Amino acid sequence: MIRFRIASSHDELKSEYSEEDLVDTWLDVDGRHIANGYQRGDQNWLVFPHLAEYYFELQSEWVTASDNGRGHLGEIRSTYYRSVLPFVLQTQGYLALHASSVVANGRVLTFSAPSGVGKSTLAQAFTRQGHAMWSDDSAIIAPVADRAEVLSLPFHPRIAKISPAWVDLTENVVDLRSIREDFSPEEALRLPLHAVLMLERGEKRTQSPADLGMLRLEPNEAITALLSQAYVFFPSQSSAQQDSLA
């Protein structure tokens, strides 16, 4: 179970990070700074300077957000579900991809690409032809024996732009009416993953299936492509993760 709450005051978080704890920095497609990740032992912080700080510990079920006084509560929740929860799930052994997913013939097709290439647009095109959207912006994948399953995240996508500064994080804002504050990945709905499609923007008209250039990537190409679109908080292995692999 992963539980989310917004602290009533910054003091509630008690612990503090320092610049020595910085482990990663995230930028948008235009190179603008979005967030920093800090780690000290099992303590982790995701800091969105213009919105909030999110704190979680590896062995705790709680993720706590601290409002920095300028953030809107709806944006804090929305960013948690869209950008923080995938990082937390990755620390629990799930593969979290920057991707949108649809259901076709009872199986999930996942579209992964950097922001702006068109994964949400393609997913929306599927929904217009009667296919269900399964996830938007992040796909949580669980390996199961000789296959993989995609979890249903606890929200329904909704298209709405807020502001240019937050377009990368909130261009598809979470529908707050459908959010549950607790999320259990073990109990989440799952469907088998049929294929992962790594999207590239084309320049010419699509006249035939051959124009889509659908080729299965060689393993080394696939690994590089997936790495580039995977959520991961820790640049190196934590002791808890090493234990989980043992």
Next chain:
Amino acid sequence: MSFSLANRVLNKTLLHEILSLVENVPVVRLTIPTSLTDLVRTVEYITAFDFKALS
């Protein structure tokens, strides 16, 4: 969100997850069109596509 590739290859958990995925599920490159008309056609192509044939 854009991710830095260089420092994530050190995360063995992530590599383990990705290797498992690559082994069991086709990872396919797809060039998507820019026109909406072609996008509709693209959806039809993809839904009819036999991904197992790529295995």
